[in-house]
Amino acid sequence: MSMVAKRPFITDVSIEKSIQILADPNVSYTLLYWDIFSVGATARELLAFGNAKWSNELVHTSRVGVNEDPWEEGKIPTPFGVIPVLKIVSPANEEVLVAESMVIEQYLAKKFDLFGDNEWEDLTIRGLYSNIHFFLERSLTKMTWIVPERRKRGTEIFLQHFLPEFIKDHEMHLKANGSNGHYIGERLSLADIHLANVIDHFAHLPIASLIMPSFEKSDLISKVRANVERHPLIAAWRASEEWESLRQGSFACYKKSALPDEDAEAMGLSKEE
Known part of the structure; x- marks a missing residue:
């Protein structure tokens, strides 16, 4: 206990x-x-x-x-x-x-000055960040860490409703800022960095092949991810042995959240996934 x-x-x-x-x-x-x-x-x-x-x-x-x-x-x-x-x-x-x-x-x-230059930018970045965070939390509680027999239905709801709605909303906000790969202005914010890391989270799930294409097809969201990844200090962290160890640990941990074999097959996942 x-x-x-x-x-x-x-x-x-x-x-x-x-x-x-x-x-x-x-x-x-x-x-x-x-x-x-x-x-x-x-x-x-x-x-x-x-x-x-x-x-x-x-x-x-x-x-x-x-x-x-x-x-x-x-x-x-x-x-x-x-x-x-x-x-x-x-x-x-x-x-x-x-x-x-x-x-x-x-x-x-x-x-580290990631809330913008004024109160409007601060509030807007916090709102975007909060929405991204609860998108992640919703996936964890409704799809990933639930009893195995409910994972298929949770995954279907996520793929059919939560994921496309999230992408649609965030493409709207990114387009309004000039489609430059940032949510606010022309520099990184908390919202940018959080989005990139939440997308990375999904890349380490057994069902990544069902989720990642939707993000990758979005040029606007892909630009944000690329801007975050190319920042020199972030790139150096991601090139470290410690980061790679956490990456491998993520794959190993989330294997426990895999769909039952019958459900995985029904959703077109290979046994390797």
């Missing part, structure tokens, strides 16, 4: 000290998350984009349910018993915790 541990935000590091740490330009960052992309991918890419001093603290998906798994034995406490968690570490090794992926990503985006 899982004994996942929890801990409060308020610890022996005072609130006043925490405020000082958050304002310190010399902090480092540690992202606590599974050894896969999923909802940790955007935060990692933001840290790379910001040229921050950071590291991964990985919880290994292959160890879940196995004896001596530190996560299930309650040896990795977090505010809500879930990850990701961002640890902001002072030069004196004092920590401030940021919990929940959306909060982490928006904190880092603000830190």
